[in-house]
């Protein structure tokens with residue numbers, strides 16, 4: 001169902017028209033730029049079909065009416081929006097149903113059904129998940145066990161040893177269970193996570209001595225347990241705010257995980273600043289954790305976590321640890337399976353520009369311009385990324401954080417097996 005709203009920007013008093021696509025999401029964020037003064041308008045859509053309401057922090061609606069030739073904005077909390085319809089001046093025929101064109105790209109029924117299943121599951125179990133993460137953070141292994149058994153794994157035997165290793169394993173499986181309900185099944189079956197496992201755990205997962213040795217070695221560089229809890233909290237945030245990601249998740253149903261987007265789509269559910277914070281947290285975690293994957297990978301190839309000899313002249317993990325992220329990425333890219341796993345995710349040009357605010361964001365066009373070079377001669381050279389691309393990248397990073405949770409969970413489980 002599409003409904004029409006006239007909205008008045010409180011900053012410049014301009015009144016424009018929005019066509020809102022309403023579907024199955026009960027509550028979701030709206031973020032759009034005023035076409036005249038370019039300020040960010042923030043709002044929320046609530047829906048309890050057939051009723052719905054919209055509220056905005058810095059715009060009025062309901063008692064205002066737009067001029068006949070006012071600009072039309074398409075809004076959707078579930079689907080990306082084709083860019084050419086975003087300012088469909090005098091083009092009422094097309095703008096009445098700007099979302100129909102997407103049904104050829106996204107299999108809407110599957111996407112909707114999976115989301116609804118996820119939402120029901122989350123409603124039932126979210127509180128238990130939050131409890132489990134707190135208990136894990138506080139190392140209350142007995143309680144982690146009983147909470148997990150009571151809500152998720154009734155078949156667990158009370159005779160199991162209730163330790164860290166078992167707790168990490170259980171919590172990682174529960175996180176994976178939540179996220180797999182929301183995303184396309186082709187991620188579960190995808191080669192990406194298999195590449196990661198093949199490059200790290202697959203051939204040594206039954207060798208407890210080696211796993212313990214890697215545990216000791218790698219914990220000299222990062223505190224793996226602490227990173228696990230950080231990863232759990234990023235996943236929890238993703239689960240709680242999944243509605244904001246629906247437009248990009250929708251795209252991943254239609255185009256697959258290797259999709260490269262042009263600037264065809266807009267999204268209304270994120271502002272750049274919100275996405276940037278999420279991106280930075282995931283990037284930092286994955287960059288830190290890369291030493292774990294590299295240590296495992298070195299061991300698999302050379303029987304020694306410090307031996308890089310077949311890919312680089314580095315002589316130990318400490319040298320890797322001390323590198324900046326750009327150089328770390330070069331090392332990762334020489335490990336064939338890890339390179340395939342990470343692909344473009346650890347783009348330190350994007351990270352450095354965004355982290356140091358060397359970016360300009362154009363709200364109405366949803367375009368990010370970033371200046372990646374520190375060299376004076378190149379300081380004015382910029383690259384561009386659309387917001388939907390950046391949201392997609394952030395979404396993939398969230399999935400990689402989920403993979404990190406699964407990896408650490410599996411590693412611990414194998415260490416704990418007697």
Ligand SMILES: [Zn+2]
Pocket residue numbers: 009010011012013014034035036037038039
């Ligand atoms: Zn305005």
